[in-house]
Amino acid sequence: MFDDLNDLYQEVILDHCKKPRNFHEIAAATCSAQGHNPLCGDQLKLFLVMDADTITDISFVGSGCCISKASASLLTEFAKGKTKAAVERMFAEVHDMITTGKVAANAGKLAVFAGVYKYPSRVKCAILAWHAIMSALKEGGGAVSTESEAA
Numbered sequence: 001m002f003d004d005l006n007d008l009y010q011e012v013i014l015d016h017c018k019k020p021r022n023f024h025e026i027a028a029a030t031c032s033a034q035g036h037n038p039l040c041g042d043q044l045k046l047f048l049v050m051d052a053d054t055i056t057d058i059s060f061v062g063s064g065c066c067i068s069k070a071s072a073s074l075l076t077e078f079a080k081g082k083t084k085a086a087v088e089r090m091f092a093e094v095h096d097m098i099t100t101g102k103v104a105a106n107a108g109k110l111a112v113f114a115g116v117y118k119y120p121s122r123v124k125c126a127i128l129a130w131h132a133i134m135s136a137l138k139e140g141g142g143a144v145s146t147e148s149e150a151a
Helices: 003-018 066-079 084-100 109-119 120-139
Strands: 031-037 040-052 053-064 143-146
Touching: 003 066, 003 109, 031 053, 031 109, 031 120, 040 120, 053 066, 053 084, 066 109, 066 120, 084 109, 084 120, 109 120, 120 143
Parallel strands: 031 143
Antiparallel strands: 031 040, 040 053
């Protein structure tokens, strides 16, 4: 059973890596943020279109490892249509899941990253897009790095 679950998780990550969702720039973005993971070399830029406190559209561009790209892809799918508060709550849950392996009840597809905690060098890859969206939502954008994230 555990191997089947690992296979499924790997399948989802590989699918989102090879065919990332929402992978394009949004010219009319109301805010954006850049993220960089110096450990792995991952780089991305998130674009958000906000209507009051709701994310009506979101996308990303960039390059990086499979986990980083899949995490950004799954983040965009999760965040579209969500409020700023909902994304902030999910950031805390995803961060906890990625660093401890504890899956949040409402994680949905994001649960594929629960096993990342077993590979400390990959934690920064999986959380990069999440730090970027938090920057975009809090400060309206800017650059973030995973340098301070525990490895």
